[in-house]
Amino acid sequence: MNGIVYTRYELLRAFRSRRFLLFSLGFPLVLYFVIAGPQHNVHNFGGTGISAPLYYMVGLASFGTMLSMISSGARIAGERQAGWTRQLRITPLSVRAYFHAKVLTSYALAITSMALLYIAGVSLGVSLPAHTWLEMSGLILIGLVPFAALGITLGHLMNVDSIGPVTGGTVSLLAVVSGTWFPVSHGFLHDLGQCLPSYWLVQAGRISTHGHGWGTTGWLVVAGWTVVLVALAGFAYRRDTSRV
Amino acid sequence: MSSGIQIEGLSKSYRGPDGPVRAVRGIDVSIAVGETVALLGPNGAGKSTTIDVLLGLTRPDGGSASVFGRTPREAVDAGLVGGMLQTGDLIRDLSVKELITLMASLYPHPLDIDDVITLTGLEKTAGQRTQKLSGGQTQRVRFACALVSDSELLVLDEPTVAMDVEGRRDFWVTMRDYAARGKTVIFATHYLEEADANADRAVLMAHGRIVADGPTTEIKARVGTRTIRATLPEVDSSELATLAGVNTADRHGDAVILRCADSDLAIRALLERYSSLRDIEITGAGLEDAFLELTSDPDDDSDVQPTPPVQAAR
Numbered sequence: 001m002n003g004i005v006y007t008r009y010e011l012l013r014a015f016r017s018r019r020f021l022l023f024s025l026g027f028p029l030v031l032y033f034v035i036a037g038p039q040h041n042v043h044n045f046g047g048t049g050i051s052a053p054l055y056y057m058v059g060l061a062s063f064g065t066m067l068s069m070i071s072s073g074a075r076i077a078g079e080r081q082a083g084w085t086r087q088l089r090i091t092p093l094s095v096r097a098y099f100h101a102k103v104l105t106s107y108a109l110a111i112t113s114m115a116l117l118y119i120a121g122v123s124l125g126v127s128l129p130a131h132t133w134l135e136m137s138g139l140i141l142i143g144l145v146p147f148a149a150l151g152i153t154l155g156h157l158m159n160v161d162s163i164g165p166v167t168g169g170t171v172s173l174l175a176v177v178s179g180t181w182f183p184v185s186h187g188f189l190h191d192l193g194q195c196l197p198s199y200w201l202v203q204a205g206r207i208s209t210h211g212h213g214w215g216t217t218g219w220l221v222v223a224g225w226t227v228v229l230v231a232l233a234g235f236a237y238r239r240d241t242s243r244v
Numbered sequence: 245m246s247s248g249i250q251i252e253g254l255s256k257s258y259r260g261p262d263g264p265v266r267a268v269r270g271i272d273v274s275i276a277v278g279e280t281v282a283l284l285g286p287n288g289a290g291k292s293t294t295i296d297v298l299l300g301l302t303r304p305d306g307g308s309a310s311v312f313g314r315t316p317r318e319a320v321d322a323g324l325v326g327g328m329l330q331t332g333d334l335i336r337d338l339s340v341k342e343l344i345t346l347m348a349s350l351y352p353h354p355l356d357i358d359d360v361i362t363l364t365g366l367e368k369t370a371g372q373r374t375q376k377l378s379g380g381q382t383q384r385v386r387f388a389c390a391l392v393s394d395s396e397l398l399v400l401d402e403p404t405v406a407m408d409v410e411g412r413r414d415f416w417v418t419m420r421d422y423a424a425r426g427k428t429v430i431f432a433t434h435y436l437e438e439a440d441a442n443a444d445r446a447v448l449m450a451h452g453r454i455v456a457d458g459p460t461t462e463i464k465a466r467v468g469t470r471t472i473r474a475t476l477p478e479v480d481s482s483e484l485a486t487l488a489g490v491n492t493a494d495r496h497g498d499a500v501i502l503r504c505a506d507s508d509l510a511i512r513a514l515l516e517r518y519s520s521l522r523d524i525e526i527t528g529a530g531l532e533d534a535f536l537e538l539t540s541d542p543d544d545d546s547d548v549q550p551t552p553p554v555q556a557a558r
Contacts, residue, residue: 005349013337083332090299091350091393092323 003097010101011108014075024071025113028064032056032120040124046183054128057121058136058205059180061114065140066174066198068109069147070167072102076155077163080240089241099233103148110144132207139204139213143222146197149229156236174198197225249275249298249397249428253307255452256293267293269452270307275430277312277396280423282439282460283432285449291432292330294449295401298430299327311397319397323352326393328386330401330432334374340385341370347389355394363418364388365411380408387415391422398422400431404438416442436463470507473525476500476518487513499523 014020039045039052048055079085088098114137118126128136150170158166175181177189178198184190193199200218207213214222251273257264268290275281283291296302297309300316311319319325334343341361348354361370364384369377377385383406390398400419404412420442423429433439439446440460448456448463456463476484477498484493484500489509494501504510507526514521 005346009338009342009346012342013335016337079335082335083329084335086301086329087327087332087389089301090320090325090327090329090399091347092321092352093350094321 003093003101006093006097007101007104010105014105014109020071020075024068024109025064025116028060028067028113029116029120031063032060032117036124048183051125053121053124054126055183057117057124057126059175059202061117061140062143062178062198062201062205063171063175063180064113064117065110065144066147066201067171068113069106069144070151070154070171072106072109072148073151073153073155073158073167074160074163076102076152077158077160080156081160085241095237099152102152106148106151107141107144111141114140135213136205136207139207140201143197143201143204146222146225146229147201149226149233152233153229153236156233156240178202195221197222247312248277248279249273249312249430250310251294251298251307252309254294254297254304254309255306256290256297256302256304258293267452268297268304271449271452271454273447273454273457275428277428278423278426279445280420280429280443281431282443282446283430283449284434284436284439284446284463285432285455286434288451289449290452291449292401293452295327295399295430295432299325299399323350323393324396325399326351326390326395326397327399328390328401328403330405332386334377334382334385336373336375338374339371340366340374340377340388343374343385344388344392348392351393351395353394354392357392360388360392363421364391365414379406380411383407384411384415387418391418395427397428397430400429402432402434404433404435436460439463470504471527472502472504472507472510472514473523473527474500474502474514474521475523476514476521479518487517489513
């Protein structure tokens with residue numbers, strides 16, 4: 001296992017990069033205060049029976065964590081362009097250790113983003129029992145697995161110029177369809193959303209209101225996307241590294 | 245399978261903007277453990293592609309490469325290979341020392357990090373972030389990253405390109421010390437002087453083939469120091485090659501090109517023997533120019549390795 005020091009420095013680098021932190025941690029936090037702040041007295045948001053601060057805390061926690069995971073792709077694309085990926089490949093660092101480091105770093109950022117949004121939520125009056133916080137967080141962390149693979153896939157397929165618009169567009173679209181910004185309770189968007197892992201990421205947050213988790217459909221969708229995207233990430237990495 | 249580095253019948257093409265580019269066209273090289281070998285040649289000769297194969301970064305289309313009896317990839321995974329690629333920026337947001345520590349951690353028996361920092365003259369920059377370094381400093385850090393591996397084989401692709409004069413001198417001193425410890429070193433360069441001063445042997449490449457392979461003194465003798473061009477039909481080039489002062493003779497249609505160790509002797513002999521000699525041109529080419537001359541034969545697409553001049557008697 002030669003990846004421990006590598007992982008440690010990857011984490012250090014992520015938390016030292018101000019631009020990156022601002023984008024992946026600051027952006028969801030600012031959005032939260034801008035959107036939920038003025039509505040902090042709305043107790044039955046859009047007929048959902050829950051308060052606006054809670055609704056948006058959950059929505060932005062899923063949005064922010066998703067962003068953290070996918071934005072690791074931008075870092076990978078940057079390292080590829082700099083030639084660093086080639087430099088690493090002529091060292092004994094194993095592919096497995098490389099992926100471990102990338103995924104762990106993404107998770108560290110996602111957890112930080114989630115914690116910041118929870119604190120912001122509490123500051124706007126959100127209050128939940130301890131077991132609900134835990135269950136919600138646990139499901140979000142599981143729901144992020146396919147997005148970790150998506151980040152790696154995009155990082156090895158896209159170049160530095162295209163990765164920004166692609167990740168931004170992907171996250172925004174997924175967020176709309178999955179009910180981050182407004183409730184999607186029926187119709188085509190609702191049906192489409194149910195097939196996407198991001199919908200279940202938002203639903204993981206909703207556990208704080210419904211009291212039940214994903215059900216069979218949710219677990220199947222998340223597991224299915226995990227299998228597909230992990231395979232895709234492997235393909236993207238091999239395709240990328242077999243080129244001259 | 246013997247140890248050392250063996251390249252047999254290696255060929256590699258890749259897609260270019262105007263169809264496939266045949267970067268390496270069937271080369272054989274054998275390098276013993278502890279040898280320092282320069283891969284010499286102009287841009288596009290196939291040096292980097294050969295190095296990429298040795299580092300396991302690209303798979304050959306034909307032929308094979310082995311490093312210490314293993315495939316290049318296995319040798320890299322075992323930590324036997326350290327490399328400095330031609331291009332590449334450092335990753336941001338780490339200090340120089342942290343980056344070298346990171347590289348050291350990946351190898352089974354790395355050198356002491358502080359020793360490497362001293363060897364590469366990075367004492368004053370060790371605490372700086374990698375994104376704030378000058379070009380010359382960046383190149384020193386890249387060398388430190390390769391050096392710290394203390395690997396049995398060190399592969400350096402045009403290592404001195406972005407270095408200043410002082411950086412170059414320090415670099416070669418450190419590199420020769422490394423080689424003196426019994427390590428195998430392969431470096432690519434397009435400077436004959438670098439190969440001459442720092443390698444036991446030079447492998448001269450042009451257009452994906454090996455043009456010459458031997459001690460640098462032999463290569464220097466072959467490229468000569470001056471070139472005579474003249475129009476002289478109907479005289480066999482092998483006859484011209486025997487003239488006093490002439491190293492090699494090549495014919496291109498009616499024109500002959502003679503690379504000379506002593507062009508004064510050669511021109512006297514030529515004028516004496518061949519009255520039809522005309523359009524004489526003597527270029528006082530430096531070593532570099534003469535070397536480029538030797539490697540810039542017109543590109544041809546045949547698979548057959550051109551017959552070496554020594555065996556040209558048909």
